[in-house]
Amino acid sequence: MRTYVSKRLGSCHNCGFCSTYIFCRGTAPCIGCGACVAACPFEARLLEHDSKQRKMIRVKVDSDSAEVLECITVLDALESLGYVVSRFPREGDVFAPCRLGGCWACAVIIDGELKPSCTTAVRDTMNIQTVKHEVAKHAPLRLVSGFQGHSVGGVGTPYWIKPRGWNYRYIEAACFAHGCILRCPTCQNWEITYSSVEEPLTPSQVARTMTRQRRAYGVDRTANLRTTGYPEFADVIKKYPWAETSEVFFDECEEQFGAKFKQLYSSKIDYNGIIL
Numbered sequence: 001m002r003t004y005v006s007k008r009l010g011s012c013h014n015c016g017f018c019s020t021y022i023f024c025r026g027t028a029p030c031i032g033c034g035a036c037v038a039a040c041p042f043e044a045r046l047l048e049h050d051s052k053q054r055k056m057i058r059v060k061v062d063s064d065s066a067e068v069l070e071c072i073t074v075l076d077a078l079e080s081l082g083y084v085v086s087r088f089p090r091e092g093d094v095f096a097p098c099r100l101g102g103c104w105a106c107a108v109i110i111d112g113e114l115k116p117s118c119t120t121a122v123r124d125t126m127n128i129q130t131v132k133h134e135v136a137k138h139a140p141l142r143l144v145s146g147f148q149g150h151s152v153g154g155v156g157t158p159y160w161i162k163p164r165g166w167n168y169r170y171i172e173a174a175c176f177a178h179g180c181i182l183r184c185p186t187c188q189n190w191e192i193t194y195s196s197v198e199e200p201l202t203p204s205q206v207a208r209t210m211t212r213q214r215r216a217y218g219v220d221r222t223a224n225l226r227t228t229g230y231p232e233f234a235d236v237i238k239k240y241p242w243a244e245t246s247e248v249f250f251d252e253c254e255e256q257f258g259a260k261f262k263q264l265y266s267s268k269i270d271y272n273g274i275i276l
């Protein structure tokens with residue numbers, strides 16, 4: 001059985017979101033990753049199944065040879081081989097929370113490169129490595145965009161520094177991390193939450209860009225705003241590599257400006273967190 005996406009023509013408003021913001025890694029044929037289905041604001045895309053026979057292809061996973069169906073995602077291929085795929089951290093072999101190609105938490109090494117397994121098509125002769133210490137040798141990647149001065153702050157910004165009335169001014173430099181586990185029809189950050197076309201960045205690249213932004217806007221705060229609803233709180237946040245963005249940022253700045261830096265500037269991560 002194959003999973004593929006079909007379009008409900010009557011519901012499509014030709015908004016262009018699926019062709020502009022989605023990096024479809026399974027074109028011709030569709031691999032049924034579902035990224036464009038979740039992203040369509042008009043629910044005009046559906047995942048369907050057909051019963052066409054499909055070929056088996058040969059891949060190498062963690063040094064073992066294996067056969068998997070063609071035209072599926074790497075994540076589905078791993079699951080078909082018995083790997084445990086989890087939506088929660090530390091509960092399986094591959095953690096895949098957003099399944100949109102945004103968070104890259106599901107990244108594995110594919111032919112020597114880090115790639116998101118949830119949206120990458122499995123190919124014949126592919127070499128896939130999932131072993132965590134091998135994956136950890138690559139700098140973590142994630143889609144991050146919208147580097148800008150922020151005038152309103154987020155949930156983690158102290159209320160007393162937020163401008164009131166007509167006192168409009170920038171209070172922090174912000175950026176937005178992509179990928180979300182929620183599917184709110186009223187999402188205010190649709191083009192960030194569902195977009196997968198940007199180049200993924202390392203924490204260090206984000207830290208440097210944020211530093212430039214902070215200087216350009218003349219502010220002393222940085223905010224990594226996650227439009228993610230990640231299942232991460234307190235100790236879990238600490239263990240997820242992307243939460244280290246702020247720490248990398250501080251370490252690099254401390255090296256550059258000396259220990260006093262930490263007393264002068266502040267950095268925060270905002271979560272649209274959910275309690276499990």
Ligand code: SF4
Nearest residue numbers: 012013015016018040
């Ligand atoms: S995102 Fe949905 S409504 Fe917009 S063009 Fe694509 S299918 Fe049509």
Ligand code: SF4
Nearest residue numbers: 024026030033034036
């Ligand atoms: S984004 Fe995924 S589900 Fe949508 S057409 Fe591409 S491969 Fe198929």
Ligand code: FES
Nearest residue numbers: 098099101104118
């Ligand atoms: S789970 Fe694959 S990119 Fe988020």
